[in-house]
Amino acid sequence: MSPRPIRLRKVSSPPIISGFKPYGNKSNTVNTESVFLHLEEYEAIRLCDFEMLNHHKASLIMDVSRPTLTRIYAKARQKIAEALVLGKKIIIEGGKIYFDSEWFFCNNCGCHFNNPDKEETIKECPLCKSTGFSNSGQINDEPGESPTRCNDICICFSCGFEQPHQFGRRCNEEICPRCSKNMVRKGILYNRNTKSY
Amino acid sequence: MKVAITSTGNSLESKLDQRFGRCAFFLIYDTETLGIEFIPNPNKDAQNGAGPASVQMVASHNVQKIISGEFGIKIKSLLDSLKIQMIVLKEPEKSVSEIITMLNK
Numbered sequence: 168m169s170p171r172p173i174r175l176r177k178v179s180s181p182p183i184i185s186g187f188k189p190y191g192n193k194s195n196t197v198n199t200e201s202v203f204l205h206l207e208e209y210e211a212i213r214l215c216d217f218e219m220l221n222h223h224k225a226s227l228i229m230d231v232s233r234p235t236l237t238r239i240y241a242k243a244r245q246k247i248a249e250a251l252v253l254g255k256k257i258i259i260e261g262g263k264i265y266f267d268s269e270w271f272f273c274n275n276c277g278c279h280f281n282n283p284d285k286e287e288t289i290k291e292c293p294l295c296k297s298t299g300f301s302n303s304g305q306i307n308d309e310p311g312e313s314p315t316r317c318n319d320i321c322i323c324f325s326c327g328f329e330q331p332h333q334f335g336r337r338c339n340e341e342i343c344p345r346c347s348k349n350m351v352r353k354g355i356l357y358n359r360n361t362k363s364y
Numbered sequence: 365m366k367v368a369i370t371s372t373g374n375s376l377e378s379k380l381d382q383r384f385g386r387c388a389f390f391l392i393y394d395t396e397t398l399g400i401e402f403i404p405n406p407n408k409d410a411q412n413g414a415g416p417a418s419v420q421m422v423a424s425h426n427v428q429k430i431i432s433g434e435f436g437i438k439i440k441s442l443l444d445s446l447k448i449q450m451i452v453l454k455e456p457e458k459s460v461s462e463i464i465t466m467l468n469k
Contacts, residue, residue, distance in 0.1 A: 181445070265440075266441050266444045266445060276453070276466065277454070277455065278431075278451050278452060278453040278454075279451070279452035279453075279454075280449060280450065280451040280452065281444070281449060281450050282449075283443075283444065283447040283448060283449045283450075293429055293449060293451055294431070294451055294463070294466050294467065295466050295469060296469055319383075319386075337412055338411075338412070339411070339412060351411060352411065
């Protein structure tokens with residue numbers, strides 16, 4: 168049994184620096200090792216210690232459970248302490264994360280748009296230049312909301328079973344219910360040995 | 365400023381493509397010089413990874429906005445880090461020339 172996949176942590180924006188370097192070494196043994204602080208750990212430190220949020224609120228922002236956030240936070244403190252005590256470099260990179268941005272909805276032309284530059288606030292709709300827009304939060308990617316985003320079809324190349332393509336899922340992750348093989352997108356050229364399409 | 369619009373065909377009357385990674389054509393529109401360029405999407409029939417490959421292609425043209433009907437989960441974070449603005453327009457009946465006139469207003 169493989170373990171449950173790690174839930175993606177939401178990080179609002181990347182840090183402005185990529186790491187820290189120690190200086191003024193007292194002993195002559197220079198520690199060239201470095202500590203890799205993950206971006207999710209940076210975000211946990213930012214929310215808990217800089218924004219002074221409690222773990223529950225921070226976990227809601229990062230879209231993980233409260234115990235998970237506490238674990239990320241404990242790991243982050245442990246790594247920073249290790250770097251401080253042993254005089255190691257800190258490199259901020261990696262982690263299972265995605266960046267989040269704000270989404271807006273224009274009431275005039277009916278489009279959704281995001282704000283790529285977080286330092287600047289949006290003044291008008293980028294499409295129709297009207298000022299009547301509202302913050303819509305995250306765009307809902309629930310498949311049940313609008314089931315047919317595109318009319319593509321996933322097909323099993325061994326038995327020919329077809330099903331509508333589900334938005335946001337890779338076709339080769341879909342398993343054919345009849346012969347339990349991976350499926351592909353219909354219409355693409357796939358014939359190594361198969362005679363069909 | 366350059367804007368990319370996903371299009372179902374290579375004429376101004378063609379409709380907005382509701383998919384990003386597997387759209388037929390990308391229309392690159394320059395709002396300053398009013399230049400229009402159609403680029404066929406080489407990833408139209410890609411088995412997987414069409415979205416990230418399309419992002420790479422569109423980003424190489426220095427666009428700042430992308431108008432499409434849909435953006436996949438993998439693409440959203442990628443475009444976010446590239447600081448390209450996504451505009452989601454769920455109107456499959458709109459033609460690309462209508463969108464360009466909206467941009468010119």
